[in-house]
Amino acid sequence: MANVAPTARPDRSAIVPGRLPAVPAPRRLLGKLSLTWLPVAPFFLYVTIFMLLPSLSIVQGAFSKSTGSGYTLDHVRTLFDPQYRDAFWTSIKLSVATALTGGIFGLFVAYAAVKEGAPRWIRSALITFSGVAANFAGVPLAFAFIATIGTTGVITSFLSSYGIDIYSNGFTLYSFTGLTIVYTYFQLPLMILIISPSIDGLRSQWREAAENLGANTFQYWRMVGLPILWPSLLSAMVLLFGSAFSAYATAYALIGSGSVNLVPIIIGAVMSGNITIDPNLGDALALGMIVIIGFTVAIYALLQRRASRWLR
Amino acid sequence: MAELQLQQLSKRFADVVALYSLDLAIESGKFVSLLGPSGCGKTTALRIIAGFERATSGCVLVDGKDVSNVPANHRDMGMVFQAYSLFPNMTARENVAFGLRIRRVSRADRNRRASELLELVGLASMLDRYPHQLSGGQQQRVALARALAIEPSVLLLDEPLSALDAKVRVQLREEIRRIQLQLGITALYVTHDQEEALSISDQVVVLSQGRIEQTGSPAEIYGEPATPFVAQFVGTMNRFEGRVAAEGLVKTHDVLLPAEAALGHPAGDRVLLLIRPESIRLEPLNGDVTVPELGVRGTVKVHTFLGPVTRLSIDTAMGELTVDVGSVQALSLAAGTPVALSWDPASPRIIDLPDDGGAASEPVAAAAQPAGGSA
Amino acid sequence: MRARRLGFWQVFWLVAGALFFLVPLYGTAEYSLETGPGQYGFKHYLTILQDPAFKASFLYSLKIALATVAIGIVLMVPTVYWVNLRLPRLRKVIDFLAVLPFVVPPVALVVGINRLFTSQPVLILGQPQRVSFWLVSGPQILVMAYVILALPFTYRSLDAGMRAIDLHTLTEAAQSVGASWTRVLLSVILPNIRYAMLSAAFLTITLVMGEYTMSSLLLFNTFAVYVEYTGEAKANPAAALAIISFALTWAAMLGILFLGRGVGRRQGQLTGTR
Numbered sequence: 023m024a025n026v027a028p029t030a031r032p033d034r035s036a037i038v039p040g041r042l043p044a045v046p047a048p049r050r051l052l053g054k055l056s057l058t059w060l061p062v063a064p065f066f067l068y069v070t071i072f073m074l075l076p077s078l079s080i081v082q083g084a085f086s087k088s089t090g091s092g093y094t095l096d097h098v099r100t101l102f103d104p105q106y107r108d109a110f111w112t113s114i115k116l117s118v119a120t121a122l123t124g125g126i127f128g129l130f131v132a133y134a135a136v137k138e139g140a141p142r143w144i145r146s147a148l149i150t151f152s153g154v155a156a157n158f159a160g161v162p163l164a165f166a167f168i169a170t171i172g173t174t175g176v177i178t179s180f181l182s183s184y185g186i187d188i189y190s191n192g193f194t195l196y197s198f199t200g201l202t203i204v205y206t207y208f209q210l211p212l213m214i215l216i217i218s219p220s221i222d223g224l225r226s227q228w229r230e231a232a233e234n235l236g237a238n239t240f241q242y243w244r245m246v247g248l249p250i251l252w253p254s255l256l257s258a259m260v261l262l263f264g265s266a267f268s269a270y271a272t273a274y275a276l277i278g279s280g281s282v283n284l285v286p287i288i289i290g291a292v293m294s295g296n297i298t299i300d301p302n303l304g305d306a307l308a309l310g311m312i313v314i315i316g317f318t319v320a321i322y323a324l325l326q327r328r329a330s331r332w333l334r
Numbered sequence: 335m336a337e338l339q340l341q342q343l344s345k346r347f348a349d350v351v352a353l354y355s356l357d358l359a360i361e362s363g364k365f366v367s368l369l370g371p372s373g374c375g376k377t378t379a380l381r382i383i384a385g386f387e388r389a390t391s392g393c394v395l396v397d398g399k400d401v402s403n404v405p406a407n408h409r410d411m412g413m414v415f416q417a418y419s420l421f422p423n424m425t426a427r428e429n430v431a432f433g434l435r436i437r438r439v440s441r442a443d444r445n446r447r448a449s450e451l452l453e454l455v456g457l458a459s460m461l462d463r464y465p466h467q468l469s470g471g472q473q474q475r476v477a478l479a480r481a482l483a484i485e486p487s488v489l490l491l492d493e494p495l496s497a498l499d500a501k502v503r504v505q506l507r508e509e510i511r512r513i514q515l516q517l518g519i520t521a522l523y524v525t526h527d528q529e530e531a532l533s534i535s536d537q538v539v540v541l542s543q544g545r546i547e548q549t550g551s552p553a554e555i556y557g558e559p560a561t562p563f564v565a566q567f568v569g570t571m572n573r574f575e576g577r578v579a580a581e582g583l584v585k586t587h588d589v590l591l592p593a594e595a596a597l598g599h600p601a602g603d604r605v606l607l608l609i610r611p612e613s614i615r616l617e618p619l620n621g622d623v624t625v626p627e628l629g630v631r632g633t634v635k636v637h638t639f640l641g642p643v644t645r646l647s648i649d650t651a652m653g654e655l656t657v658d659v660g661s662v663q664a665l666s667l668a669a670g671t672p673v674a675l676s677w678d679p680a681s682p683r684i685i686d687l688p689d690d691g692g693a694a695s696e697p698v699a700a701a702a703q704p705a706g707g708s709a
Numbered sequence: 710m711r712a713r714r715l716g717f718w719q720v721f722w723l724v725a726g727a728l729f730f731l732v733p734l735y736g737t738a739e740y741s742l743e744t745g746p747g748q749y750g751f752k753h754y755l756t757i758l759q760d761p762a763f764k765a766s767f768l769y770s771l772k773i774a775l776a777t778v779a780i781g782i783v784l785m786v787p788t789v790y791w792v793n794l795r796l797p798r799l800r801k802v803i804d805f806l807a808v809l810p811f812v813v814p815p816v817a818l819v820v821g822i823n824r825l826f827t828s829q830p831v832l833i834l835g836q837p838q839r840v841s842f843w844l845v846s847g848p849q850i851l852v853m854a855y856v857i858l859a860l861p862f863t864y865r866s867l868d869a870g871m872r873a874i875d876l877h878t879l880t881e882a883a884q885s886v887g888a889s890w891t892r893v894l895l896s897v898i899l900p901n902i903r904y905a906m907l908s909a910a911f912l913t914i915t916l917v918m919g920e921y922t923m924s925s926l927l928l929f930n931t932f933a934v935y936v937e938y939t940g941e942a943k944a945n946p947a948a949a950l951a952i953i954s955f956a957l958t959w960a961a962m963l964g965i966l967f968l969g970r971g972v973g974r975r976q977g978q979l980t981g982t983r
Contacts, residue, residue: 058791058795058796059796061787061788061790061791062787062788062791062792062796062799064784064787064788065784065785065787065788065803068784068856069806069857069860072822072853072854072856072857073806073809073810073813073818073857075821075825076813076818076820076821076822076824076825077813077818077821078821079821079824079825080817080820080821080824083820083821083824127725127726127729130718130722130725131722131723131725131726133722134718134719134720134721134722134723134726135723137719144723148723148726150962150966151730153962154955154958154959154962155730157915157919157958157962158954158955158958159919160919160920160921160933161919161921161933161936161937161940162919162936162950162951162954162955163951164940165737165936165940165944165947165948165950165951166733166734166736166737166948166951166955167733168940168944168947168948169733169736169737169739169740169741169944169947169948169951170732170733170735170736170737170740171736172944174944175736175740176735176736176737176739176740177732177736206729207729207730207733210726210729210730211730214726225418225419227415227416227417227418227419228419228421228422230384230386230406230413230415230419231413231415231419231420231421231477231480232407232421232432233385233386233406233407234384234385234406234407234409234411234412234413234481235407235412235432235433235436235480235481235484236407236408236433236436236437236484237407237432237436238407241436245421245432245435246421246423249423250421250422250423264811267814268811268814268815268816268817270814270815270816270921270922271920271921271922271933271937274921274925274937275921275937275940286814286816286922289816289817289820290816290922290925290926293819293820293823293926294925294926301824304820305820305821305824308816308817308820308821309817311814311816311817312812312813312817315811315812315813315814316812319808319811319812331422331466
């Protein structure tokens with residue numbers, strides 16, 4: 023159009039209904055980075071600064087000499103000293119124990135609620151309550167158990183009025199056993215939440231077909247149910263392991279820096295300066311935790327892939 | 335190969351009655367379909383027979399023996415489910431061999447038998463495939479082989495083809511029938527697809543709302559529906575309420591219609607007149623053609639092309655009539671064409687209606703007996 | 710229509726589960742109401758509620774929680790939006806990053822944060838000391854860390870919310886009438902993911918209000934620190950606090966459920982840190 027009238031109509035060619043306006047072509051200066059990466063840049067920047075850099079500094083600290091500059095394996099080697107080895111071992115034992123208690127208990131409860139015959143409301147009630155209970159961890163949970171089965175706890179008194187003294191056999195809440203019980207309180211609902219979808223995935227037709235072909239309950243579980251469910255079961259328990267291994271607040275509120283030797287507790291003690299320990303050792307301990315949990319998450323991812331093959 | 339009998343089988347869930355005192359006998363070696371819309375109770379009946387539900391009252395007899403209290407895993411019946419019933423952690427062969435494994439058959443023997451059965455259903459090359467590697471139709475074949483592996487006395491099939499593509503459905507239903515005949519096994523087949531039921535059964539039992547509407551051979555069910563429900567559920571049927579006018583005539587909407595079946599019904603009786611679309615003769619009205627006496631005048635409204643046949647919707651004084659004509663003929667019957675409709679008085683069926691209004695679904699006395707068809 | 714009777718074992722396990730959940734709660738409740746031998750009352754609750762430190766730490770934590778929610782949303786909404794809209798390839802990366810806070814648990818992360826921002830001021834965007842000093846001069850550093858801790862939950866919630874709506878069509882529709890990117894986000898996308906955002910907000914607040922590890926080790930007087938301190942000193946009021954905490958968590962959960970009524974489910978995660 024050679025001559026444009028003074029009151030020309032606006033050029034509508036830029037707005038094509040149903041099409042996004044063209045993104046400006048990538049500028050050569052930025053090379054790979056084009057403007058499409060801009061909106062997600064803040065996120066990556068943030069994660070880098072507040073998660074990746076601190077993690078890297080832990081790694082750096084773990085391998086740095088305490089005085090002067092340079093790197094060393096000393097701190098990592100110290101991790102294998104008896105008291106730290108014992109701490110790792112105890113943490114692992116505790117995590118495995120509560121993964122099993124929470125896992126198996128949770129499996130049975132979830133199955134009971136999800137399978138046929140259970141009224142609808144039981145399932146929703148269980149899931150809701152599990153959601154709350156799984157969040158109830160930490161300091162209040164410890165106090166709840168102290169109030170219940172602590173030395174002057176409600177249930178303790180109740181039982182002793184019937185002549186049963188649960189503390190007579192050396193049991194105490196502030197021990198490995200006590201911790202196992204308390205941890206189970208949040209492991210159980212966590213398991214229920216994680217495993218319920220997988221149990222749902224166990225189609226009733228499989229159970230009925232097995233029955234129709236002559237199998238009893240035990241045979242069904244042995245040949246069909248468990249083989250299908252085990253990857254999900256195991257991956258759920260791996261998650262439970264990670265959850266217990268990382269726990270600090272609950273343990274601290276229950277045993278302080280004392281009776282049970284756990285890695286998070288030691289790290290806490292190092293940070294609060296309660297022990298005269300080389301802060302770099304704290305880094306090494308943290309690194310040890312990260313490695314162990316990283317390992318379990320990797321196993322979890324592998325198991326998940328196996329699980330989804332049959333259950334969805 | 336056993337005879338199956340249901341005696342006064344009823345089932346209620348809380349306040350819902352799923353089955354009202356069902357009586358049914360199935361001869362050994364016969365293929366019987368339970369046909370009906372969803373919710374009619376056919377699946378419930380099947381599940382009770384299989385042992386997955388307990389009847390509220392009544393019993394299930396196999397060869398005269400009451401199995402109502404026998405647990406599901408001891409009933410010696412093979413069941414094919416609608417879908418997703420293959421064990422995902424086992425290959426096709428392992429699935430088929432499962433029942434034999436439970437019965438402690440040696441590995442060599444059960445593998446051999448599994449292979450034989452998979453060959454029977456045409457899947458010899460899929461022995462080591464897992465269910466997720468098989469198509470829907472293939473999975474159902476494996477399910478069939480698995481049910482047959484234990485040599486059951488009765489084969490139960492719960493809508494095994496509903497989840498499959500139309501073409502596969504037709505192919506597979508023929509195969510199921512072929513295998514059933516070959517093995518001579520008693521089969522009970524649940525479906526809502528009347529074409530399926532009619533094409534492969536020895537006997538069809540039509541169910542509605544927990545009651546048997548009619549049992550009979552496919553031809554009887556289609557050609558001689560005993561109740562209004564059966565008439566409208568099976569195939570397409572034109573139906574008109576009217577009163578018996580005179581010998582062999584029914585009056586509806588001020589139109590007199592011929593129906594031999596009305597002979598013997600007292601005048602004034604309320605009846606339902608039923609006639610199939612393919613039984614109506616149709617002629618375009620032009621100049622020299624007039625509406626025959628005892629015929630009906632109508633106007634063509636809608637064409638529905640069905641392939642070889644075109645279904646026409648005709649407007650008449652008594653309402654809408656559905657008429658099937660050859661598609662070639664339909665070309666000259668555009669919408670708006672006035673036509674004359676008539677039929678052979680022997681074609682319509684007559685069903686009695688109670689005089690107080692409302693169509694009842696009571697079987698007419700002339701309906702087939704509930705036991706064994708006249709196949 | 711498959712009503713079957715409950716089997717014996719079903720009932721057994723359900724009852725066992727119910728008992729295990731409820732007995733400690735009952736025990737705590739009773740303990741919190743014991744004012745003397747055989748006497749019951751609300752004395753301990755009053756002690757708590759009248760304690761100025763209770764209110765102070767609660768509000769302190771609440772402020773931190775709200776700041777965390779704000780930053781979390783501002784950070785994640787555009788990111789999740791963009792990934793869903795234009796960069797689906799990035800999803801795997803972000804999924805991985807969203808799992809990392811589980812791999813680097815709070816007790817470990819705090820070591821790194823402490824080292825990086827407190828003892829070893831870091832060069833950030835050419836503003837060394839000043840920025841990191843500001844960060845650790847108040848609970849700001851906690852807020853920053855909490856955003857990371859809450860990341861898995863905010864990300865999953867928002868992602869689920871955005872996947873449930875037809876992002877592409879909404880965006881294109883808005884842009885075809887001339888809306889700018891900000892306009893699209895604010896006026897079109899945000900209103901449609903309200904439930905997901907609220908769910909993420911609730912989860913974050915629950916997480917922050919209960920977070921003890923980092924706040925205690927970085928020496929901030931948050932609500933959880935107050936609870937712990939009280940518990941060390943006085944047992945009965947601690948039980949009362951536990952009940953109050955529990956009630957608040959319940960309220961939050963019911964809040965999420967209530968909001969979820971009528972909106973699609975399967976949005977959002979359900980657990981925090983311990």
